[in-house]
Amino acid sequence: MRNVGVDELVARVLDGDTVALARAISWIEDEDRRGFALLDALYPRVGSAYRIGISGPPGAGKSTLVDALTERYLDSGSTIGIVAVDPTSPFTGGALLGDRVRMQRLGLRDGVFIRSMATRGGLGGLSRAAPSVAAAMDAFGLDYVILETVGVGQSELDIAEAADTTVIVLVPESGDSIQAMKAGLMEIGEIFVVNKADREGAETTVEEIRSMLALKRDADGWAPPVLLTRATTGEGIDELAEAIDAHRRFLAEAGLLEERRREHLKSQVRSIVVGALERDLLEKLGGDAGLDSAVGDVTEGHRSPYQIANDVLARIGKSRQDEGD
């Protein structure tokens, strides 16, 4: 498959060719003209896959849980795409190795397609291309797309903005997990999983989460369940699949699925537009060097960053404050 054109690649993806899908995803990740054209052509076929976001702190057993859920779906005859986002530092190779082991285990089964992606900037945050990669898997015809990411702040927000159902995975832990909840996880989880249920304090953690959730009022009326799982033995995985299905039915019956997807698309559009404007801005300033020179002799001048920002905006024809004109 050398030098294939956009039209041919689209045709092959829609025909169920996994090699073509892998190539298409690479184009999308590159965010170049071919990737855009490809996505434009695939989009009329996007919308039938159900997107599940799975996030949580490091060490919660997310990958094992995703694998167990995937096997559960495979057993029931469904096909699954996994977009695994890993914020591994460039100088540690551990995750890459783990990923290979995993792909050998799961990837050999028919009906599953795994793609690993790096995070934006290495400090969390879903790659901007991740929702588009999910869209390509959707157009390809997979029944479920699972977006899996380590929960480090921005990633969770990003995943909630790309998934139909967001699952937060936690472990029984001395109050720390509850502290982590404060960091916004409560806001975005639609299903909570306490994994490693055999660990001491599992039931207590479930109760703590439930009492915190009792204080929360979901705007749409959904009451997030809190489940116990042991991903390594498969315990609780059926219940998780059922909870995801229940949330899916809830969204569909309340007419919220389309609305949610529309909101997600809006976020995506906004992020693309802002990204383009930022690039545009840097270009107008003459790149990083231009910003450097715009910042100027600041250590001598002792001007505040707002004064400098104002100068920069004036230079590119915008002004926030009157005095910048």
Next chain:
Amino acid sequence: MRNVGVDELVARVLDGDTVALARAISWIEDEDRRGFALLDALYPRVGSAYRIGISGPPGAGKSTLVDALTERYLDSGSTIGIVAVDPTSPFTGGALLGDRVRMQRLGLRDGVFIRSMATRGGLGGLSRAAPSVAAAMDAFGLDYVILETVGVGQSELDIAEAADTTVIVLVPESGDSIQAMKAGLMEIGEIFVVNKADREGAETTVEEIRSMLALKRDADGWAPPVLLTRATTGEGIDELAEAIDAHRRFLAEAGLLEERRREHLKSQVRSIVVGALERDLLEKLGGDAGLDSAVGDVTEGHRSPYQIANDVLARIGKSRQDEGD
């Protein structure tokens, strides 16, 4: 102190009036015209305080460590400002209460000024105003400004972009802490602290971090130390203060401190400029409703987000792709 003007408030802040400083910080947090004017007037006096960023996962004992370090500095005759950024959900009041207890304990001592701030959007990320709040404390004349935040992805990056020295606090923990390290902490820490040194596995955790750091090559030649502390008893706090001092001397002798502060200022300017452009964009589109209408009948049209973004950009007079013209 009712209805004070900018000039008078500036004079009072520079005169060491803590009530005026509190008012000034509120103006800065509001990001309004008075806040900008105030900062502009204060900036010539900014630059003598040393800024320490302290971050790490929830439950690592950061606040206790910051308090212990603060007492250490107070005992040696220095003055300290603390900017504590807390990502607490709006529906949990725990942190606020803890904060009051803390301010009663520390805040009653002369020479310490504490200000708590919320995170941006509740999902981590330092408030955009935080570096400016630190600047006001600097101009006020405090010797140290400590920026303390729960490490949830974006916050760490933000703190590293505001601090002269970044300290990462971890706890002895079953490999999980090491996993968390992968999430970018290794990249930004200049000093690593394993707190709760009495816990099992403390020495092992220190060794694990050291071996990971051995793989890292600091571009500037600094070798990050890994320290053991027990913030509750004050154990290891002297060593931490010495390590911070050593890093400060390292930066000064290598001529890196000014360069680093210049880079941080650039990040701040960039963030202010991008924020202004985003607001400008939304305004041009007619607010969120405008973006809604720009996204249009997307569920019928099945257009890709890139196509829609292109339309939006064309509408505001910019075009990323030729076909958008």
